[in-house]
Amino acid sequence: MTADAAPVTPAPLFGTAVVAGVGLIGGSVALGxxxxxxxxxxxxxxxxxxxxxxxEALGVVDEVxxxxxxxxxxxxxxxxxxxxxxLTGLARDLAPYVNPGALVTDVGSVKGGIAAEMERLGVRSFVAGHPMAGSERGGVTHASASLLENAVWVLTPTESTPLTALSRARLLVEHLGAAPVVMPPDAHDALVATISHLPYLASLALTHMVARDERLSLLAAGGFRDLTRVASGDPRMSxxxxxxxxxxxxxxxxxxxKQLERLEADLDDPEELLAAAHEGKRTRDSLPVVKRSLLPAKFDLVVAVxxxxxxxxxxxxxxxxxxVNIKDIEVLAIREEGGALRLGLESPEEVQRAAALLRAQGFEVRGRG
Amino acid sequence: MTADAAPVTPAPLFGTAVVAGVGLIGGSVALGxxxxxxxxxxxxxxxxxxxxxxxEALGVVDEVxxxxxxxxxxxxxxxxxxxxxxLTGLARDLAPYVNPGALVTDVGSVKGGIAAEMERLGVRSFVAGHPMAGSERGGVTHASASLLENAVWVLTPTESTPLTALSRARLLVEHLGAAPVVMPPDAHDALVATISHLPYLASLALTHMVARDERLSLLAAGGFRDLTRVASGDPRMSxxxxxxxxxxxxxxxxxxxKQLERLEADLDDPEELLAAAHEGKRTRDSLPVVKRSLLPAKFDLVVAVxxxxxxxxxxxxxxxxxxVNIKDIEVLAIREEGGALRLGLESPEEVQRAAALLRAQGFEVRGRG
Structure with a gap:
């Protein structure tokens, strides 16, 4: 291979990225x-x-x-x-040092307050965001780029958000493998109240009923465990x-x-309750399933192409x-300048061996560690 | 091996068992x-x-x-x-033919009505029961003896249930690999109302909220899917x-x-809400996990010893x-007369080969098919 034909790593979207708060989501974004x-x-x-x-030890960030x-x-x-x-305190601490040209975003689960605060702080290129991804297991230890893959990532621009900032934020989300969905902050907050915060409270109320009668927990396996899984998340964050x-x-x-009252009334109207049960099943079965990579991230090697x-x-x-046995291969984040190739290998040793081989040929590679 | 040393299959607990209604639970009991x-x-x-x-084709029953x-x-x-x-209609149809010495039980999820009906019908040796096991996938196709393993199986005798019938029912449940729990019918019904029927209604109410606003289903992944899984069961049965x-x-x-109202009030009292969140997590995390066999039942062979x-x-x-490579081995249902040994093998072919080998040595064996 002549020097001219040697691979050239494509220019990244961003030069220096700062992830402030390196927990499950921050760590997963950093890894991505x-x-x-x-x-x-x-x-x-x-x-x-x-x-x-x-x-640093996990290879989640380059510097700290x-x-x-x-x-x-x-x-x-x-x-x-x-x-x-x-979040608000962090925004205040960072605002004085942020380059006016930098794209600023967040990953909080409620969007009404932060955009207003950023406007007040004079950070113009801010686009609030909420990746709808998570796990009961928090912390950087459980961070994984695959957590964000195919996740819905809501972006909530206000009337004063520059459109250039919005399109850069959208590009970032897409390149992280997630699906951007744009809506105003109050619309987002009403939606997550229904599909996330209300279910949490309902789940909490159910566990409290069990907590008041220990005989219940004896029988509370299966479906009840599914239903109260969200009550098992970090109490303070919830x-x-x-x-x-x-x-x-x-x-x-x-x-x-209102829905519960209607269903309670339907207990005396079995035909109506049957229709309600059918409608519930139809809706539940049509909910989207988020598909993520099945290969464990730690045997992955990503090559810039x-x-x-x-x-x-x-x-x-x-x-x-x-x-080297390639068990899985996927093209990630193709841009005009080129892209990245994810290889699923058999073991950490194979990842190291493949990395050395490819580096010797001039490719830039990155693994989980 | 002399004729004297040849293995003798232990006498079973029952001679002829009738399973009336061969669906998921009936089929699983029959298989067990x-x-x-x-x-x-x-x-x-x-x-x-x-x-x-x-x-019959699946080997769930001997005769139909x-x-x-x-x-x-x-x-x-x-x-x-x-x-x-x-259930009540079936009880009426069967009652005239039931041998007074036979143990009669049921597997319905509500217990108040059936015991009274049986008493009215003059079936004395009746013990109502409720195996707390199930799956969204119904029907005999999904029946499996392992569905009942380690499941809580509530038995609800009344004041007039003969104690001999109760102890036979308890023995049956234990030998099926489940855990019998005895309580009065009304106590059972109050408990399942809280841990099963209320969660179903709550889950249905949540899906109905999503059904009324299609934007919601876009975001309703992850936790919301867990929470509404029970709404996905058979509508008529639910x-x-x-x-x-x-x-x-x-x-x-x-x-x-009342619990929901208290939590709503706590939205203005964050310290109290934090305590509630901690209590919810503690309760949820302490719920029992039902452990079942991990090996697929179809590569299993059971040998009478x-x-x-x-x-x-x-x-x-x-x-x-x-x-023959034995991948898993477990001793099932040991009684005084002997017991049964479950072998986990690698393939259906290995199951057939092992069955032939053991039969040639005088052992009685049974597989899934």
Missing amino acids: LRQRFLARTVIGLDANMDVLREA RAAPGEWLRGADLVILAAPMRA RDMVVENKDALRGALTRFR PDKPNQIGAVTQALGAAH | LRQRFLARTVIGLDANMDVLREA RAAPGEWLRGADLVILAAPMRA RDMVVENKDALRGALTRFR PDKPNQIGAVTQALGAAH
């Missing part, structure tokens, strides 16, 4: 940015040094910082991923989420009570010649 | 009775000939009958496993279940509304000598 070559450097900002050390400062001016992407209760959205949640509770003919062939041939 | 050698003959009774043909009749007098175990709405138990359910709804020294060794050595 790194593994999909979306930022040249990913800096993790967190007040907790243990979290930063773990994020314990406090905001002048260094932030170099970032052209800033993602606020702190818990809800810390509490903050519903309190932050309490106005919209009260509206959803009122509508929920320039937009030149037969680059995928060059990668697979190099590995095939060395008897 | 056969696979664990608890009855010499299992007869499936169902008005639907297609169901009977399928049950399309209608009750004099033949029923030969049964010493009768299990009513028809859907709730057909409807019958809640209507049958409507009095207890109304009580549960009243208590649920007499209560003599080294019978398990005789089985494993015979298979080892023929290079």
Whole structure:
């Protein structure tokens, strides 16, 4: 291979990205940015040094910082991923250092307050966002780029959000493998009150009924466990989420009570109740299922591929010649400048061997670690 | 091996067992009775000939009958496993033919009505029961003996239930691998109203809110899907279940509304709400998890082992000598007369080969098919 034909890593979407708050979601975004070559450097900002050390050890971020400062001016992407209760304070701490040209976004689950706060702070290029992804297991340890894959990621611009910022935010979300959905902040908050915060309260109310009678927990297997899984999430984060959205949640509770009353009345009208049961099943069965990669992320290797003919062939041939068994292959985030190729391999050792082989041929590669 | 040393299959608990209604639960009970050698003959009774043909083809029952009749007098175990709405009618149809010495039980999810009906019909040896097991996928096709393993199986004797009938019912449940829990019918109905019927109504109310606004279903992934899984069950069975138990359910709804109101008030008292969130998590996380066999039942082979020294060794050595790979082994239902050994093998072919080998040595064996 001549020097001229050597692969050239495509230019990333962002130069320096800062993820402020390196928990489950922040860590997953950081991993997505790194593994999909979306930022040249990913800096993790967190007040907790243990979290930063773990994020660095896990290869979630390239660099870490314990406090905001002048260094932030170099970032052209800033993602606020702190818990809800810390979000406004974090925005205030960061605002003085944010480059006016940087895209700023957040990942909080309630959107009414943060956009107004950013406007007040004079951060113009802000687009509030909410990736609808999560897990009962929080923390950077459980972070994974695949958590965001195919997730709905709501973006909530206000009337004063620049359209250029919105389209950059949309591009970021798409390149992270998620599906952007744009709506006003109050519409988002009403929707999540119904499909997330109300179910949490209902689930909590059910567990409290069981807590008041221990004989119940003996029988409460199966369906009841499914139904109360959301009550098993982090109590403080769940509490903050519903309190932050309490106005919209009260509206959803009122509508929920009406539905329950109607169903209670239908107990004396079995034909009507049967129709309600059919309608419930139809609706439930039509809910979208989010498909994610099935391969464990830790045996993944991502290779940057320039937009030149037969680059995928060059990668697979190099590995095939060395008897590396490619168990899964997927093209990620193709842009005009090229893209990235995710390879699923058999073991961490194979990932290391393949990485060394490809680096020797001039490819840029990234794994989970 | 001399004729004297040949294995003798232990005597089963019951001679002829009749399972009336061969659906998911009835079929699973029938399979349990056969696979664990608890009855010499299992007869499936169902008005639907297609169901009977399928049950026979799947090896769920030994014989089939399309209608009750004099033949029923030969049964010493009768299990009513028809859907709730057909249960009383079935009891009336069968009662004239039931042997007074036979143990009669049912598997319905509401217990108040059936015991009184049986008393009226003069069936003395009746013990109402409710195995707390199920699946969204109904029908004999999905029946499996493992569905009942470790499941809580409530038995609800009345003041007039003979204690001998209760202890036989308890023995039956234990030998099917489930855990019997005894309580009065009205206590059972109040408990299931809270942990099963109320959650179903709540789940239905949530899906109805989504049905009224299609934008919601776009975002309704993850937690919302978990929470509404029970709304995806068979509409008619679910409807019958809640209507049958409507009095207890109304009580549960009243208590649920109180819990919701308290939580709504706590939206203005974040410390109290945090305590409620912690209590909910503690309760949810302490719910029992039902452990079932992980091996697919279809590669299972069950061998009857007499209560003599080294019978398990005789089985494993015979298979080892023929290079049959035993992937899992479990001792089922040991009684004084001996017991049964479940072997997990690698393929249906291995099951057939092992069955032939063991039969040649005088063992009685049963597989899924």
